[in-house]
Amino acid sequence: MKIGEIVAENRTFYLSSHARERIRQRLNIESESTSLVWIMESIASTVKTIPEGITTKYITEVFEIICEGPKLITVVLLDSSNTYKNLFKGVVTKEFNRLLTIKKRELKKAEIAVCETQLNSLRLKIRTLPNLFGKI
Numbered sequence: 001m002k003i004g005e006i007v008a009e010n011r012t013f014y015l016s017s018h019a020r021e022r023i024r025q026r027l028n029i030e031s032e033s034t035s036l037v038w039i040m041e042s043i044a045s046t047v048k049t050i051p052e053g054i055t056t057k058y059i060t061e062v063f064e065i066i067c068e069g070p071k072l073i074t075v076v077l078l079d080s081s082n083t084y085k086n087l088f089k090g091v092v093t094k095e096f097n098r099l100l101t102i103k104k105r106e107l108k109k110a111e112i113a114v115c116e117t118q119l120n121s122l123r124l125k126i127r128t129l130p131n132l133f134g135k136i
Helices: 003-010 017-027 032-044 083-135
Strands: 048-052 055-059 063-068 071-077
Touching (some): 017 071
Antiparallel strands (some): 048 055, 055 063
16 A cells, blocks of 8 residues: 555644645635545545655546645646636636737837937037037
């Protein structure tokens, strides 16, 4: 029997600070005891368990729970469960390209303004050069 299996059977987990923060962000669970109950229930309903050396990945329908022995390392949202990501992917790409085009236009206008200013400055220097050489 491996460590991950023993830990899953005994239900003795403790949270790393990173895991505590990820559970708070992704599940809005503040209490550590509530987080541990959620972890135990999720591990009980695991779809797939992947042991990788000292770490074990428990994959549920929505999350991937990564443990290192009894220590919960992190909770990751699976991409396959994130259907909104696929729905908004095209919209976000289109909007990004539109904004990028607008910014490119603004940047090009600013570059033209800088070049015109430099050109006017050089013209002014060229006009004043003959006067300087004529006085020497």
